[in-house]
Amino acid sequence: MTKYKLVYFNIRVLGEPIRYMLYYMNKEFEDYRMPREDWVQLKEKVPFGKLPLLEIDGKVFHQSTAILRYLAIEAGLAGNNACENFQIDMIVAAFGDFVAEVSRFFKMENPTDKENLRLSIIKNSVPFYMTRLENVLKKNGGYLANGKLSWAEFYIVGYCTSLPGLIGIDLTEKYPFFKELTDRIHSLPRIKEWVKRRPNTPINNSKSQKLPDLMRRCMNVETSEKIRIINNIMEGFINKIKMSQYKLSYFNVKALGEPIRYILSYMGKEFEDCRVTPEEWSQLKEKTPFGKLPTLEVDNKILYQSTAILRYLAVEAGLAGNNTDENLEIDMVVGAFGDLATGLLNYQKMPEYKLTYFNVRAIGEPIRLILSYMGKEFTDIRIAYEDWLQYKGKTPFGKLPFLEIGDKVLYQSTAILKYLAPQAGLAGNNAEENLEIDMIVGVYGDLISEISRYVHTQNASDKEKLKETLINETIPFYMSKFETVLKKNGGYLANGKLSWAELYVIGHSSSVPGFLGVDLTKKYPLWKELTDKVHSLPGIKEWVKKRPDTPY
Numbered sequence: 001m002t003k004y005k006l007v008y009f010n011i012r013v014l015g016e017p018i019r020y021m022l023y024y025m026n027k028e029f030e031d032y033r034m035p036r037e038d039w040v041q042l043k044e045k046v047p048f049g050k051l052p053l054l055e056i057d058g059k060v061f062h063q064s065t066a067i068l069r070y071l072a073i074e075a076g077l078a079g080n081n082a083c084e085n086f087q088i089d090m091i092v093a094a095f096g097d098f099v100a101e102v103s104r105f106f107k108m109e110n111p112t113d114k115e116n117l118r119l120s121i122i123k124n125s126v127p128f129y130m131t132r133l134e135n136v137l138k139k140n141g142g143y144l145a146n147g148k149l150s151w152a153e154f155y156i157v158g159y160c161t162s163l164p165g166l167i168g169i170d171l172t173e174k175y176p177f178f179k180e181l182t183d184r185i186h187s188l189p190r191i192k193e194w195v196k197r198r199p200n201t202p203i204n205n206s207k208s209q210k211l212p213d214l215m216r217r218c219m220n221v222e223t224s225e226k227i228r229i230i231n232n233i234m235e236g237f238i239n240k241i242k243m244s245q246y247k248l249s250y251f252n253v254k255a256l257g258e259p260i261r262y263i264l265s266y267m268g269k270e271f272e273d274c275r276v277t278p279e280e281w282s283q284l285k286e287k288t289p290f291g292k293l294p295t296l297e298v299d300n301k302i303l304y305q306s307t308a309i310l311r312y313l314a315v316e317a318g319l320a321g322n323n324t325d326e327n328l329e330i331d332m333v334v335g336a337f338g339d340l341a342t343g344l345l346n347y348q349k350m351p352e353y354k355l356t357y358f359n360v361r362a363i364g365e366p367i368r369l370i371l372s373y374m375g376k377e378f379t380d381i382r383i384a385y386e387d388w389l390q391y392k393g394k395t396p397f398g399k400l401p402f403l404e405i406g407d408k409v410l411y412q413s414t415a416i417l418k419y420l421a422p423q424a425g426l427a428g429n430n431a432e433e434n435l436e437i438d439m440i441v442g443v444y445g446d447l448i449s450e451i452s453r454y455v456h457t458q459n460a461s462d463k464e465k466l467k468e469t470l471i472n473e474t475i476p477f478y479m480s481k482f483e484t485v486l487k488k489n490g491g492y493l494a495n496g497k498l499s500w501a502e503l504y505v506i507g508h509s510s511s512v513p514g515f516l517g518v519d520l521t522k523k524y525p526l527w528k529e530l531t532d533k534v535h536s537l538p539g540i541k542e543w544v545k546k547r548p549d550t551p552y
Helices: 016-024 036-045 064-075 082-107 111-139 151-160 163-167 176-186 191-197 210-241 258-266 278-287 306-317 324-348 362-373 385-392 413-424 431-456 460-488 500-509 512-516 525-535 540-546
Strands: 004-009 029-034 053-056 059-062 246-251 271-276 295-298 301-304 353-358 378-383 402-405 408-411
Touching: 004 016, 016 064, 016 151, 016 191, 029 036, 059 064, 059 431, 064 151, 064 431, 082 111, 082 151, 082 163, 082 408, 082 413, 082 431, 111 163, 111 176, 151 176, 176 191, 246 258, 258 271, 258 306, 271 278, 301 306, 353 362, 362 378, 362 413, 362 500, 362 540, 378 385, 408 413, 413 500, 431 460, 431 500, 431 512, 460 512, 460 525, 500 525, 525 540
Parallel strands: 004 029, 246 271, 353 378
Antiparallel strands: 004 053, 053 059, 246 295, 295 301, 353 402, 402 408
């Protein structure tokens, strides 16, 4: 029988999502809670000096999100395809940015700076992230991705049970969709039992105020019911005194809009022919069902999908079949022509790639490397820092980089890389290989967080101390372990072969000299070999020669 052992501290935080997952899977496991006083001695013995760890039959896995992603496959909580997994990865990585901010607060030593940051997180960061999560939950039927339960819910809800103890805020009190999600997760079989009996740790979830929440719900239901009744009465009244009104929205082209214009004209229907400009489309896209045109409004009811609209109107127009067989004949020929139209569209327009980031390398460079490696031409938009405030509110979760592929917007650098990697042939061949990649990427992400903490520190004295610690302690700690990994894996970071992990770490590390004045290739020989190897890859070699010379 497989043996599981989770090693973490006697708190929830990053360990709790893994506990949720193991209980949900009905796995018996040893929940080892390491005393803080033992950690100093054991830190050097664990991979990259971080917890939590999960031992499965003696094999040690690290990095909480990598562990969850690995377990999710067996638990049935992963996506069914690359697109679904990408949706999960994006939301997890977006919330990971918030986790990093809380972690920065937790590690601060100066009491005044610590309290200022705590207040800033509560006043600015929490509303910023949670309003967006509320919108995501509303859009996805109460879930975080793909309209169904995934490991993303376990990660976010599990972690958030620690926030009352960490920063003194309970998210379930102010954000109703998040409260519903939390209640849903905590009512799942086995997790429900775990929540009842789990240890009362220093970093707890607080009890929410039940009565005010219940009152708010009752008020909302009553109000919505009144509005519904009034709307029904008014709708019936209006329908009696006016003829149907039609409004077709499409671009100023024929294509999929023209058949609808034909049938409305054939039916003798007056209609508003609204032609949307490309400039208007970016604003209107989010307001349309599934972000597509054409749409047809019939008395304010919105119909979408051109063939569905035509099929609906055809009945009134006398252009539908007289029976099921006749309608099948029509649908078959329409479907066949649809295949041709799709082929023509694919021929006419290949996906356009547009990367938006600052005029630096940092976490934008790995994406530039993988696109170059894939031979994809892309627009490399570089935003000046002074212009960022104008753009921030328009970006997903207020972060860069983001990548546009056609009309699809992807965000979170590691999620983007993970999505592109299978197309590039740089993903693992199975769950175990992907876990190896995720673990190493997660570890390097910890190093990035430490560097980011230094970059964002304002106090000159504290900044200098952090820099000294990074150069003399943190970087040597991580790099000595990376050198060991490279030696073990034949010069690669995972599975003994090239993966997107190499592009991630080499792309970002080219910024380290600018950030800290340290060139990792001069002191760590295997790292230099890896850098040279990546920079000599087809596509990347050409990119490195022509890329802009930036400060870091």
